[in-house]
Amino acid sequence: MKQRIFISSVQKEFAEERQALKAYLLGDALLSRFFDIFLFEDLPASDRRADAAYLDEVRRCDLYLALLGNEYGAEDVDGLSPTQREFNEATRLGKTRIVFVKGMDDAGRHPKMRALITMAGAQLIRRRFTTDTELIAAVYASLVQYLEDTGVLQFLPFDERLHPEASLDDLDPKTIARFVRQARYERQFPLAESSPITNILTHLNILREGRPTQAALLLFGRDPQRFFPSAEIRCMHFHGTEIQRPAPFYRIFKENLFCPHEEVASGRAAGKTDSESLHQVRRVS
Template identity: 40%
Template sequence: MGDIKVFISSVQREFACERRLLCDYIRTDSLLGRFFVPFIFEDMPASEVSAQKAYLAQAAESHIYLGIFGTQYGYEDSEGVSPTEREYDTAKAHFVHRLVYTLRTESKREPKEQVFVKKVEQELVRRSFTTYEELRTAVYNSLIDYLEQKEFIRKAPFDAAAHPVATYDDIDPERVRTFINRAKEKRNFPLTFADGMEKIFSGIHVLTDDGRLTNSALLLFAKDPQRFFRTSEVRCAQFYGTKVEKPIRNYQVFAGSLFEMIDKAVGFVMSRIDARVGTRDHSADAPVDYELPESAVAEAIANAVAHRDYTSNASVQVMLFRDRVEIWNPGRLPDGFTVQKLREMHSSEPTNPVIAHPLFLAGYIEHLGTGTTDLIAACEQYGLQTPEFYQAEDFRTVIYRKTKVSDPDEKVTNSSEKVTNLDKKVTNLGGKVTKHGGKGDKMRLTAKQQKVLEFCNEMPRTAQEILDMLGVKNQTKTRQQYTTKLVMMGMLRPTTTASHDPNRKYITSHGERDD
C-alpha cells in the first residue's frame, strides 16, 4: 500500500454514500491503491479529542484534500462556519494539495454554500459531476495527474522525463564542451559551445517540450550525476580465477557522466588484459596489440550503460575473469527481441532513446542496429570464441578471452628490466607484456615513475603534461617509459579509448572507488 493520505471531505449527510464508495474504490483500485490511503470521518476511531478537532488534525496532516460540494452548507458552529469549510481552510493553511468537485445541479445552492463555492473557484480550478460514475472518473484522472506531477509515475520514458528540481546550475559546462568537440569529430555535429547550453540541449533532444532538463541531460552532463541517480555507476571487478569468489584481485566503482563511466570501465578492462607491444618499423609510436579487441569491449560496455534500466537499484557490472569478460546491466531486451536476433542484422530500438542519441553523436554506439554484430565480428577476427548474450533478470554479454591466458601466480622474468613484487614477477619477452598490477601489488618503480603516479593521482593528465612535469622531451622512448609501461603494469590507465588521440589523458589506477 502507498502512503499518500487523501482526506475526503463533504457535508456528511449529503454525500455519505459517495464518500464511502469513493474511499473503497481508491483502496481497491490496482493502481491507486499502490499509492493512496483514503480517509473519511466514518473510519476515525473513538477518541477523547472532540470530533471536530480530530478531523481538522487529519486534514492538516494529509497530502491531498478532496472536497465534494453540493447544494447544502451543512451544520454551522458558533461562528457560523460549517465543518466542511473549516476543513478546506485548514488544508489550505497547511499547503495541502486541494482537489474540489462540485455537483452539477439545477437546484439552488444554499446561500452560504454558494458563497463557499465561489471562494473556492477564485483559488483553484474545480471539476463538476452529475453522477457518482462521473465523480469517480474525475477523481481517478486527478489522482493520476498528481502521481505524474510528483514523478511517482511517468507517461514519458525515464530518460525523456523532466527532472523535478534540476536547473542549469547543476550542469557542468566542461562536460558539455568535451561532448561538443567529440561529436564534431565523430559525426560532424554542427553546433558549437558558443551556441549556448539551451540550443545545444534542444539540438540533442535532452529537454522537454517546455524546456525543462530531462533525466538524460543530468546523466550525461551534470556536475554530480550520482546526486540525482545514485545507482548510475559501473562496478568493475577482476577475479583471479574463472568464478566470482574472494579474494577479489581488483575492484573499482566508476561514477561521473555516462561518457566518463564508459571510458573508465573500458580502461579498467584494457589495462588488465594481456597486451603485446610491437616494433616501430612503420610509426614513431610502437603499436600495442591487446588480447581482446578494444572495439568489442567498448561496444559491450557502452551498450550496457546506454540500455540499462535506470529505475533499477542495481548497477552495471563488468567482471574480468581469467577466461572471459562479463558485462551485466539491469534491464531487458525490447519486446520482440531475442538474444538470437542480436546475432543478426536488426533494427535499432534503444531502451533509452534520448540517452542513446548523444552517445551515438559522440561515437560510443551505433544507431543502425549493427553494434552487436560488429562486436561478434571483431572477436571472431581476433580468433576468439563467438561472444554470447543472455537474458534473465539482467542482460549479460560474455566476451571470451584466448584459451591460454596468463596465470596470475606464474613467476616470469623481464629480460630488460626486472619488476617484482612480494611474490610475483612481470615478464617482457619478445614484446609480450603480462601485467599484474592489482590493488595489492607493490611494483618496483623508478623515482620518476613514482612521480608520474603522484602527478596523475588527483586528476587525469595528458602525456605532454606528464613529460613537461618531469622536464623531459616528448619522444617515443620517454612516452613508453612514463605512460605506456605504467599502463601495461596496471598502475596508470587511460581515461578514453582513443589510443591515437594526442589529448588522451591518464590517471593513477586505484583499487577502490573512482569518481
C-alpha cells in the same frame, strides 16, 4: 511513499459517497499504489478538539478533495462550517485541490454553500456529478491527471521523461563542458563551450519544460545513481581476443556515462596496452 488524500464534505450528507470513494480508491489496482485516504470518521475517540484534528489532517495531506452538496454544515462561533474551514486551510497552504459538486443546478442549496461553490469556481475547475458512478469516474480521471502532472505516471519513452526530483542543479557543468569541447573537435558541434547549459541541452533535445530529461541525468548527472540505482556500466577486460573466466579485469562504473567512457578510452581503467583489447562494455539500466 503514498500520497494522502483528505476527503472534505458534510459527513451526514455524503456518508455513502465518502465510503464508496474510499473503498474504490483503496481497491483500485493502480491508484491504491499511490494514494492513502483520510476520512474524519475513521479517527478514534480522543481528547482533542474536532476542529484542531481536522485542520491538522488538512496540513498533513497532499491532496484536498471536496464534495459539495446542499448542506453547509454546523457553523462555529465565526459562522464557518468544517468544510469551509478545511477548504480555506487547503487554499492557504497551497494544497492541490479537486472539487466535485453534487447536482446540476444550485436550487435548494444553503446560501453559504452556494457562496462556497462560487468561491471554489473562481479559483479552480469544478466537476458536477449526480451518482456515485459519475463521482468515481470523475475522481479517477482527476487523480490520474494529477499523477501525470506530477511526473509519477509517465507515458513518454524512458530517455524523454522528467524525473520528479531532478533539476538542472543535478547536472555536472564540467562534464557538459568536456563533452562540448570533444564534440566540437570531433563532430563540429555548433555551440561554444561557454554556451548556457540550457542552450546545450536544448540543442541535444534533452531538456523539457526547463528541466533535464532522464537521458540528460545519465549523460551528465553529478550522481545518476541517486535517481537510477540500477544504472551502471560494467567493463570486462581480457588479454587477447579470447573470453576467459574469471575475467582478468572486471569493474562496475556508477558515474555518468562520460566518466567511465573516458577512463576506458584512455586505458586507465583496465591498464590497457597496445597488445590488449577491451572485449566488452555493456550498459545496464
